[in-house]
Amino acid sequence: MSTKPVTAPPAEASLSRRGFFMKLGILFNGVAAIVLALPIARFLFSSITRGRGNGYLSWVGLGDVGQFPEGETRLATFRNPMVMPTDGKTVDTACWVRRVAGDQFQVFAINCAHLGCPVRWFPQSGLFMCPCHGGAYYRDGSRASGPPERGLFEYPYKIENGVLTIDAGQLPTPGDPVASMSSEKPPCA
Amino acid sequence: MRVIKKIGEWFDHRLQLAAPIREAVEHPVPRNTASWFYVFGSAALTVFILQLVTGILLALIYVPSAGEAWSSLQALNHQVALGWFIRAMHGWGSNFMVAVVLIHMVQVFLFGAYKFPRELTWIIGVFLLLMTLGMAFSGQVLRFDQDAYWGLGIGASIASRVPILGPFIVKLMLGGPIIAGATLSRFFALHVFVIPGLLIGFVGLHVLMVLKLGINEWPMPGRIVKRATYEVEYHALTKKDGAPFVPYAIWKDMFFAAFIILAVAACAFYFGPFGPTGQPDPTIIQTAPKPDYFFLWLYALLSLLPPSLETPFLLICPPLVILGLILLPFLSGEGEKSWKRRPIAVITVLMIAITLGTFTRMAQFTPWSPHMNAWSGDPVPDRYIHGTTALERQGALVFQVKQCRNCHSLGSTGGQRGPTLDSVAVRLTQDQLIRQVIQGGGNMPAYGNNLSPAETTALVAFLETLHPTTQRPARDAARDLVLTDDQPQKSGTQP
Secondary structure (H helix, E strand, O other), X not given: OOOXXXXXXXXXXXXXXXXXXXXXXXXXXXXXXHHHHHHHHHHHOHHHHOOOOOOOOEEEEEEEHHHOOOOOEEEEEEEOOOOOOOOHHHHEEEEEEEEEEOOEEEEEEOEOOOOOOEOEEEOOOOEEEOOOOOOEEEOOOOEEEOOOOOOOOEEOEEEEOOEEEEEEOOOOEOOEXXXXXXXXXXXXX | OHHHHHHHHHHHHHHOOHHHHHHHHHOEEEHHHOOHHHOHHHHHXXXXXXXXXXXXHHHXXXXXXXXXXXXXXXXXXXXXXXXXHHHHHHHHHHHHHHHHHHHHHHHHHHOOOOOOOOHHHHHHHHHHHHHHHHHHXXXXXXXXXXXXXXXXXXHHHHHOOOOOOHHHHHHHHHOOOOOOHHHHHHHHHHHHHHHHHHHHHHHHHHHHHHHHHOOOOOOOOOOOXXXXXXXXXXXXXXXXXXXXXXXXXXXXXXXXXXXXXXXXXXXXHHHOOOOOOOOOOOOOOOOOOOOOHHHHHHHHHHHHOOXXXXXXXXXXXXXXXXXXXXXXXXXXOOEOOOHHHOHHHHHHHHHHHHHHHHHHHHHHHOOOOOOOOHHHHOOOOHHHOOOOOHHHHHHHHHHHHOOHHHOOXXXXXXXXXXXXXXXXXXXXXXXXXXXXHHHOOOOOOOOHHHOOHXXXXXXXXXXXXXXXXXXXXXXXXXXXXXOOOOOOOOOOOOO
């Protein structure tokens, strides 16, 4: 009895035995691949998952309200809320602050709504002009001419203890104008 | 000598590479392919190897950190002995590589080399082209200066337009919410590990297939490719009229390889390295970013497309072009190879070359960009002010101060975004000028809110003087009817 399995058709039996182990081996490696793939995917896509639900945005100060004269548009800079050790100067961002009147402001992103180049303000003609493809905007940020399909991106703002504060932290792009998608309407005092 | 032979045999007993190498070296090629037209493939490989070597050398000094990359490039340019030269070699090598790859592709296309049985060689070649362009773009990012920084912004703005996935692609591309350290690091990984690794693998496959399938024979008008008979015919040809690749054909490749390397070195020596331009500091906004040479055509296209067409064009055209290139060998895998019998192929190449060439040329002087300093830097030429009234001079001042010059040229200085105004009075009547200034239109902003009535009057008075002495200013015929006939007509005041 005990010798029977040995004398059984050797080729096929051993092949299916080997075949079984090979399939098991593939399965085992499949498990290993999944165990490896999950953390890799988590790592690779962390820049997306972290930003979910405006996770990158927070309120940053632009300076004392007093430094923005009424009726004028001034350049302001702020430090991006999220900073990594190797970021260097890239976390310093510029924006245009227009003090309409009193506590009524408009804070525009520096990036053109066309392809993100830095727009410049010309007080004499009351226009923002983009050096790249010739986009132009009026003083209230609305599109004046050129390739942009919309007006300048606007940051939501509020005034806290006399400091102008904006909700920022993410590069506004035509497909994701996060700067103008404020969670709440800017509280105009 | 015996010792060397012995050592060689020892290695080959273990490696077993001598026989396949000899086979590759001595494989017969059709005699007429030993031509200067057939050197661009090996030239592309030569430049690629040159890029690998100079790239590794640069990596000895370069720091892929957003805070230090720019200063490490400055160190390469100014502190390290011949660092500028290695940078220049790498930069010029990149331009040469794109150029040689494109020339190689055109040659292969016009010689019908993509037809049966070399379809896969062509398809892999298409991917090699895309990777070469990927290297060119990521390389520009590693030169982490103002152009690189804002160029990334442009890339992000384009990527963001993909429906639904756009914002995710942007964050994946930037490695975070903004262009910062993580962005440079991932472009470094792409430029130094991912794309070169793929390139090496694909180049290996590409060359292997050229060896296995044989180099494309010189196309003869009337010699038709048929799937059933081509391979037999090709082997008969190499047997009847073939010669060993080495040395019969390779000497031209070798000459051209050396020529290309010397050409890159000469350009590097005379023109020096590319940039870096200003520091990648986003608070410095006095910058007009411009892409590297081989993306200038895209820069022009993005300026000239109507706004409503831009997003569809950007999202639909690149996949279509790539798909078309991949499908090409399947759509015309048989038939004539000779360009002499393929007029549409020749016209297509010419059209693409002329289009890309024109866009590239235009992007070199960017007529669509406002000249940001024209209003303060380019005065109205004196001859336009000579003999004018006080009101007209005041208008010239308004013209200057309100930045009209940034978009309109006078006497061939100033921006070219809008039409040149040297003879605007011939084209537009007084009423039309007033309307255009106040309401804008036709891609001009409305100035109604920014000009007082007095300023508008002065500006239009000045614009009305802008006509050649030989041509009368435009006038409204209907208005003439209203006025009495004997009233003297106002004539041009320009001398």
